Amino acid sequence: MEVNKIYNEDCLAGIKKIPDNSIDLVLIDPPYDICTSGGKKGNGKIVKDMMKLEKELIDNNLTNSFDIKILDELVRVMKNINIYIWCNARQIPMYIKYFNLQLKCKLEVVIWNKSNPMPLYSNKYMSDKEYCLYFRKGGYCKPKNYEDAKSVYISKINVxxxxxYSHPTIKPLELIRKLIRNSSKEDDIVLDCFLGSGTTAVACILENRNYIGFEINKKYYDIALKRISEVVKEEDINE
Ligand SMILES: C[S@@+](CC[C@H](N)C(=O)[O-])C[C@H]1O[C@@H](n2cnc3c(N)ncnc32)[C@H](O)[C@@H]1O
Structure with missing residues (x-):
């Protein structure tokens, strides 16, 4: 399979073409397992914004949990287990069971703390954080400075x-670059099976890593292709 290329296909089919023990780092942001509200009470602007976001996630198939079979494939293609997985609280037990209890990996948690969450806290805490679980077994984690070593990243939601890039769940590019710097070396191969708007591929280009990406949705695949080509052009100009 060619590197530095993204593929518009279901990752479960695409990953079969990747040889065993060939990937240095996996960084994925699969669809979250979201329990939708089914209609929140209230007519205020905040509730309306929340309902709009929920509708966008449902319409674009971003709320369905993914097929857990992909985890076996990811383990097959990694040289050592070295994987970051974005998830919500409901998905944490499933990943802990798979990677910690069954495969005896080490776990660290990186948090993206959003400094401007929607102020919704009726009978709950605000949605001001996202979890990124990092599992490794022989994997590589060598932050080179104090900032890169921090496990909590604070930033505004990147409106x-x-x-x-028209993607409702885009992750901060700077944070993804940091994860890639910390857990891979130059020229390593990084795999993202749920590429969305292409953040991981762009981070790889900027950090001199190779990438492979899968995105099932043609609209997001086209956005990612365009974003990647713009970054490659900029890099060429700066060289
Ligand atoms: C949470 S989003 C990723 C966002 C990305 N991190 C970014 O910064 O833009 C998950 C993406 O996975 C895609 N996806 C869902 N199931 C997939 C599958 N089986 N194979 C490939 N892509 C899939 C969705 O279309 C969606 O764009």
């Missing part, structure tokens, strides 16, 4: 990037 601008969401608008530019």
């Amino acid at each position: 601008a990037d969401k608008k530019i």
Whole structure:
């Protein structure tokens, strides 16, 4: 399978073409297992914004949990287990069971703390954080400075990037670059099976890593292709 290429296909089919023990780092952001509200009470702007986001996630198939079979394939293609997985609280037990209890991996948790969450806290805490679980067994984690070693990343929800790249769950590029710097070396191969708007591929280009990406949705695949080609062009100009 060619590296530095993204593929518009279901990752469960695409990953079969990747040889065993060939990937240095996996960084994935699969669809979250979301329990939708089914209609929140209230007519205020915040509730309306929340309902709009929920509808966008459902319409674009971003709320269905994914097929757990992909985990066996990811383990097959990694040289050593070295994997970051974005998830919500409901999915944490499933990953702990698979990677910690069954495969005896080490676990660390990286948190993206959003400094401007929607102020919704009726009978609950606010949605001001996202979890990224890091499992490794012989994997590589060598932050090179104090900032890179921090496990909590604080930033605003990137409304601008969401608008530019039209993806409702885009992750902060700087944070993804940091994870890649910390857990891979230059020229390593990084795999993202749920590429969305292409954040991982762009981070790899900027950090001199190779990438392979899968995105099932043609609309997001096209956005990622465009984003990647713009970054490659910029890099060429700066060289
Ligand atoms: C949470 S989003 C990833 C967002 C990404 N991290 C970013 O910064 O743009 C998950 C993506 O996985 C894609 N996806 C869902 N199931 C897939 C599958 N079986 N194979 C490939 N892509 C899939 C969705 O279309 C969605 O764009």
